[in-house]
Amino acid sequence: MKCKAHFAGVLTTLLLASPAAVHATGDPGVPIHLFAESCLTLLDDASGFAEAMDRVGHRLDGKLAQDMLGGLAGKAWLVNHDDVPYGFSWTDQGMCRTVIIQGDAPGIAAEFALLGxxxxxxxxxxxxxPSTEDDGQLTHAYTWHKPGSDDAVHLRLSLNMAPTAHVRGIVLVGYVPAEP
Incomplete structure (x- = not known):
């Protein structure tokens, strides 16, 4: 049972909240709401996601697309928001992936926690x-489950805490089987 209508409520809550709630750190370079707008509200609509990204971004191909897709098959876009580039992709497995190229790592973590x-x-x-992986990435994850549903929504952030990181973080969202 997919649950797109419920995500619209989450998005509305986040976007109508005060700017301090939407940007917990006050850092305009931390727009987790971009992820929420695209990935969560269109999680059940791959073609709608592609149409939305085609309107606001530049379709990627070749190595850059593969980098944004994490080596998986699918489609990828580069989207600029306030002159900051972000990679968005949709894998053939139905997973939305957002690549955060720059930003304040603690601010990104706080934004993601608010969303999760x-x-x-x-x-x-x-x-x-939150855990630190062997490669030094800080990982945060949330799973949302509606009782009685066979699947759940899984949100994961892998965050590079190094101040000189080329890619600051990767946010993934997709359906996973619900745990019994």
Whole structure:
């Protein structure tokens, strides 16, 4: 059971909140709402996602597209927001991927936590404690599940904390089987 209508409520809550709530750090270079607008509201609509990205971004191909897709098959775009580039992609497996090329790592983490904890009405949330991977990436993850549904929405942020990182973070969202 897919749940697009419920994500619209989360997005509306985030976008109508005060600017301090949408940008927890006050850093305009941390627009997690771009991710929410595209990935969450269009999670059940791959063609709608492609149409939206075609309107606001530049379709990528070749190596750059593969980089944005993390080596998976799918489509990728480069989108500029306030003169900051972001990579958006949709894999053939139905996963939305956002590549955050620059930004304040603590601010990005705070923004993602705000989004991950903004659970749609009727859903439960499971939060994985932040962890540091072997490659130094900080990982945050949330899973939203609607009781009775066979699938759940999984949101994951891998964040490079190094101040000189070329890619600051990658946000993934997609459906996963619900745990019994």
């Amino acid at each position: 904890r903004s659970v749609p009405t009727g859903y439960t949330m499971q939060e994985e404690p």
